Amino acid sequence: MTTTLLITFLLILTLSLSSLPIPSLSQLCNPQDKQVLLQIKNQLGNPTQLASWDPSTDCCNTTWQGVSCDTDTKTYRINDLSLSNLNLPKLYPIPPSLGNLPFLAILDINNILNLVGPIPLAIVNLTKLRYLYISHTNVSGSIPEFMSQIQTLVTIDFSYNKLSGELPSSLSLLPNLVGITFNDNFLTGPIPESYGSFSNLFTSITLQRNQLSGNIPTTLAKLNLAFVDLSSNRY
Template sequence: MARLSITVLIMVLFCRTALSELCNPQDKQALLQIKKELGNPTTLSSWLPNTDCCNPQWEGVSCDIDTKTYRVNSLDLTDLSLPKPYPIPSSVANLPYLSFLYISRINNLVGPISPSIAKLTKLRYLYITHTNVSGQIPHFLSQMKTLLTIDFSYNALSGTLPPSLSSLPNLLGISFDGNHISGAIPDSFGSFPKHFTVLTLSRNRLTGKIPATLAKLDLAFVDLSQNMLEGDASVLFGAKKERLQKINLAKNLLAFDLGKIRLSKSKDLGGLDLRNNRIYGNLPKVLTSFKYLKRLNVSYNNLCGEIPQGGKLQRFDESCYAHNKCLCGSPLPSCT
């Protein structure tokens, strides 16, 4: 009788455990397969088949508890120590409710960006950063109409920028810094939607001129530094660029008259880095009106004239103005 009671108790506890599990079985199977395809890294040791994948103990996994569907909607694979080189797991495609995918700081993650990602029809945020993923930026991204943000910074990507990215209707920004991307910035990038605010392509091998079409965009953050871009960058400025907060064009081959650019007085510009170019003209006086300007560097250019007095311009070190053709005035030596 005692044995029967114990057996019944075990069965009841087992049933309660099974009924209390919130994780969708297909999602759990996909996650366990992802773990396997990555060589069962120790960081994912909490991913166990006999536990609930919606439990916070599952490292990097979140489920949709707001709608009570409990489908996996967020996957964060960060700082995984893989036993050997592996590609991005194709089983990621078996998480159909995924909205957020973050893959970062995995040295042994290699190969091209998996085409299986294109099957994630609800994906909004796609981050693959600081890995050794290689190949081209895939053209299938233009099919993923739900995407808001794409960040592929600091990988080993090469090839050119896909012109089709501008067709994404909800895109807010792209960041492809620190890769081996070459060629020109496509003219089509001027056709990003009106709410597009972030364009960062620094530390690549981009060449040619900045497209005049970018004049249509009202960007908040621009970083095109450390490329081989040339010619006129004044299209990135303008009196109607009311969102502009930070712009970095350092270490290129750009040549334009800085004194003729217009900056919106209604926006608090926080950073302007133009060092190591061929920019000429005067420093615009409007720079004195930006009270939140925290970074300014125009060194190693062909600027002339007196540094405007006022605002925060005299608070920057003289190295921020050094090595110009004939720039003068505080904090540099007097013009007289």
């Protein structure tokens, strides 16, 4: 009798346990990175295009739109973030939380018409950033001098925005910079003489369709440029 009761109890226990949800495997995504992504989503008004950013799932499982993790070194930190074609419910600035993704190497923000305001200072915290693209938005203000603090930058593309003011002379201090693309903005003033002091890696400068004026610096002749477009300005 005792044996029968024990078997019955074990059977009931097994059935009960089988009905419970199976615990998920440990998530690969760094919890701090995941929290930052959710903050960014919130700071952009929770657009429907980021519905895949589900806090109950792993942000490194390739289902989070625009999010890539470092699988080569097995650190699984966020190293590539693309915020593209987002239909924001109202006007929002670039999320300052972006500066809290310390392993980010590629940041691509494009085709977001309701994105406004200046380029945030928080970007200088991205000390591993190599490729920075902010294009086809309504981001405004000047191209900040603090961009020169991100010494890892290889490419900067700020095309098709509403940026104004003069070109920052300090960009020439970036040792790894290969090219800049600032076309289709409202930039004014001359091209800085310092742009003739870019490193020998620098090969491309695209500044067409702005309001630049003054003399084109003769120092640019010292560069080994493969592509130059300064058309449709006020020269």
